[in-house]
Amino acid sequence: MSKIPFNNFKEEYSSQKKEIDQAVQRVLESGWFILGNETKLFEEEFAKYIGTKYCVGVASGTEAIALSLMAIGIKAGDQVITTNMTAFPTITGIMQAGAVPVVVDIHENSALIKVSEIENKITAKTKAILPVHIYGQSCDMDEIKQIGIKYNIEIIEDCAQSTGTTYKENKTGTFGSCAAFSFYPTKNLGAYGDAGAITTNNKDYYEKLLKLRNYGQGKRYYHDEKGINSRIDELQAAILRSKLKFIDIRNNRRREIAKIYKSELKNIKFIYENPYGKSNYHLFPIKIQDRNLFSDYLNKKGIANLIHYPIPINKQKAFVGQKTEKFTNTEKFTKEILSIPIYPELSEKEINYIIETINEFSLKSSKIKSL
Template identity: 35%
Template sequence: MEQPSTFSNRIPVLDLSREIRELKPQLMQAAQDVLDGGAFIMGDNVRQLEREIAGYLGVNYAVALNSGTDALVIALLAAGIGEGDEVITTPFTFFATAEAISRVNAVPVFADVEPDTFNLNPDRLKEAITPRTKAIIPVHLFGQPADMDRLMELAQAHGLHVIEDAAQAFGADHQGRKAGTIGDIGCFSFFPSKNLGAFGDGGMLVTNSGDIAEQATMLRAHGSKKKYYNELIGLNSRLDEIQAAFLRVKLPYIEKWNEDRRQAARVYRELLGQVSGLKCPVETERARHVFHQYTVRVMDGRRDELKSALDQAGIGTAVYYPLPVHKLPVYEAMQAHMPVAEQLSGEVLSLPIGPHMEAETQAYIARKIVEALR
């Protein structure tokens, strides 16, 4: 299969077109039902989605929100994290993780990551704990759960809250438990590119704590239990009814889609596992990866060269992330040094993946990678 490199025939990092085509009748009916029902904010679809996701994940409470970022902010507020408190997290993640900490006037403290899983290194985290530390936010990056056994041990030993950033890991497992359900609070994003994605912004906070769920429910609606009787300074962070309806259509497919992603990852490993100068993602025995991204490491300073070659071949790729968070302008005054995260930022390259990847497309991608790295 020789893929033309014209724009119309490019292979995108993620292609949602087939999913939309297959589900379009159900999605259109869901939209029509919302329009006919006339409830657009906090309607029955939102309530049903909360129940369905709580049931799928095996938690007591799910609170639908406007975004994964708001889920992190509200989680921190509900956990009582505030000014001057330190929260340890990874420097190798999307900015929103640290941004949420800063947004509640707490202090993000970065601990370096493991080079194979890209996730928070428990040994580095242990070194970062101080008397001011109040919480940990591990990120299950690219769909691979962090080492929650060790992180929970450290948190319990030091009396710390654990807020899981599971934005990229909906449906992933750690020792048989769903990512986002192991710590005190789990936070999810339904950004369109996610494994379970809406067609706009959306998020979810999950917990087994009734108190945290109550706080989160108030905070998403301007800090009120009863309309116009505000008890807290909150946010406007309600999930749109139409997005909830779309997510309810998609939720029953998530297990199959995640398994299809894992199959695509197995094909990539077979094709690329022995390519010199390339390191494929590592899967740990403790966790079930859901491959939100299939991110390889390109060694010997050749990442940008490979990215350019694949672009010329009509293959879309992405760099997550070109700068670790501690090197971004807003945090660079901290002068933190995270050698593993800094090295990874120059090596990582995410290849096209999704539940509808075809083996012949992957074979073409692999062939172009081999040609470029000769």
């Protein structure tokens, strides 16, 4: 068995080569590279797919977060409440907007933000709650929205990992004032470079975002807002348009693989899945005793694996607040978790090899523990 990587972009490209090559060629031949027809069409198609009125293509998921906060009028020193267990760029985006991130512990089994602790963190300076749909599972948006309504605080969703995930009847990205998506290559809908988008149903925010991503420019040479340069480019927009056609098939394949893992892997703890939603299985983290030993074992057996994430946000050097606060669930979680490959191109043979290899370790290690 040759090495099993964590993602397989070459195979993904081969299976969609014709469409993607045509998309790239269309842009090169058009001679138009920034804010053209492909961007406009991608924004329309992505908004339709998610189920919002508007979409604005931007340069990355990080800037989608920063721009969303700028659109709702965040000012320097305003506080934004988010989770202590996320990819650090969630925090980077908050800080880029000039806001102060405030973190909350996670539910110990799902790793999603612990909703019951959000209210404890609300102050007069809180301007937004930013739930992260981590690993592709949805946060409990009804409960979070209720808190937003009660305190008159806006909700911005971090959907970087949750393209195609549902919460009850709707997709993530439809619940907040704005929602930030990442199309970093490893994401379920991945570009061939950096790219991101913001979805919203709010016309005022939409119109402001169109300016904010383009130096604050409304009409050419007229700068109405203090904006930045954060545009999706035509090549990425065209590539994403062709890949968007396959997203549901690909997410469903991830769901099938997750189902197989859950029924075949022994002595492994899975992430608790809330019955209110359908994950897109961006990642498949498992919990196992002797995590570091297990990781070395998988590497030796040629199975790529990663830790999402090894360090709680409040323990990161670049995060200045809440250094001494105790986040029991996050701390425990970051020590136990390990992600195994779940990309749609995995063959049956590779899936079986992953299962057999893991079971060999997990059954043996539990025997050792029980002796």
